[in-house]
Amino acid sequence: QQQVKQSPQSLIVQKGGISIINCAYENTAFDYFPWYQQFPGKGPALLIAIRPDVSEKKEGRFTISFNKSAKQFSLHIMDSQPGDSATYFCAARRSGYSTLTFGKGTMLLVSP
Amino acid sequence: DTAVSQTPKYLVTQMGNDKSIKCEQNLGHDTMYWYKQDSKKFLKIMFSYNNKELIINETVPNRFSPKSPDKAHLNLHINSLELGDSAVYFCASSPKLSVTDTQYFGPGTRLTVL
Numbered sequence: 001q002q003q004v005k006q007s008p009q010s011l012i013v014q015k016g017g018i019s020i021i022n023c024a025y026e027n028t029a030f031d032y033f034p035w036y037q038q039f040p041g042k043g044p045a046l047l048i049a050i051r052p053d054v055s056e057k058k059e060g061r062f063t064i065s066f067n068k069s070a071k072q073f074s075l076h077i078m079d080s081q082p083g084d085s086a087t088y089f090c091a092a093r094r095s096g097y098s099t100l101t102f103g104k105g106t107m108l109l110v111s112p
Numbered sequence: 113d114t115a116v117s118q119t120p121k122y123l124v125t126q127m128g129n130d131k132s133i134k135c136e137q138n139l140g141h142d143t144m145y146w147y148k149q150d151s152k153k154f155l156k157i158m159f160s161y162n163n164k165e166l167i168i169n170e171t172v173p174n175r176f177s178p179k180s181p182d183k184a185h186l187n188l189h190i191n192s193l194e195l196g197d198s199a200v201y202f203c204a205s206s207p208k209l210s211v212t213d214t215q216y217f218g219p220g221t222r223l224t225v226l
Contacts, residue, residue: 034214036217038153041219041220042219042220043116043202043204043217043218043219043220044155044202044217045216045217046214046215046216049214087153089155097168098143098145098160098162098167098168098206098213099145099157099160099168099170100157100215101157102154102155102156104152104153104154105153105154105155107153
């Protein structure tokens with residue numbers, strides 16, 4: 001049972017374009033939604049996170065959009081750069097718990 | 113300075129062997145975790161420890177036994193290794209058992225069982 005569904009599995013974007021990765025969840029007990037970025041051979045690192053009491057959070061070129069009623073959230077990378085090429089994971093944390101449930105990841109390639 | 117470190121980085125072993133992976137964090141965090149990342153890059157929580165006490169044990173075979181000698185260390189011992197145990201294992205830590213605390217991941221240990 002996959003609690004956090006992530007799409008697409010892979011994505012190719014031209015330099016300067018917008019990368020969009022989507023996630024959906026079923027469990028309404030989730031109350032924290034981080035995105036992690038993982039480069040090859042490295043551990044995941046927190047990129048940006050959101051709580052469901054806000055609909056959008058922006059940090060530099062990275063924006064999370066959150067739709068509580070649809071139980072969906074997405075990551076937008078503006079002005080995508082080759083250095084953004086990595087695997088991106090959405091995740092969710094259940095209220096009262098510390099562990100994360102991850103989506104299956106999106107491999108992003110930004111072409112020069 | 114490495115925040116969360118793991119040793120070894122690579123581990124190649126035969127089926128049936130017993131092996132350990134060590135994890136140390138120098139961040140002063142209270143909570144530590146073990147995750148397994150399979151060949152398709154799917155990340156799944158295995159264990160969570162808070163102040164040296166096991167708080168979460170997901171559906172993991174009892175061949176896997178975590179041990180936390182102190183708050184800064186969480187080791188993973190695996191008995192009778194099987195082919196399906198081949199994966200990358202990540203240790204992580206977070207400041208405290210709280211909803212929004214960031215989890216910091218180690219560099220991973222790639223385990224290959226032959």
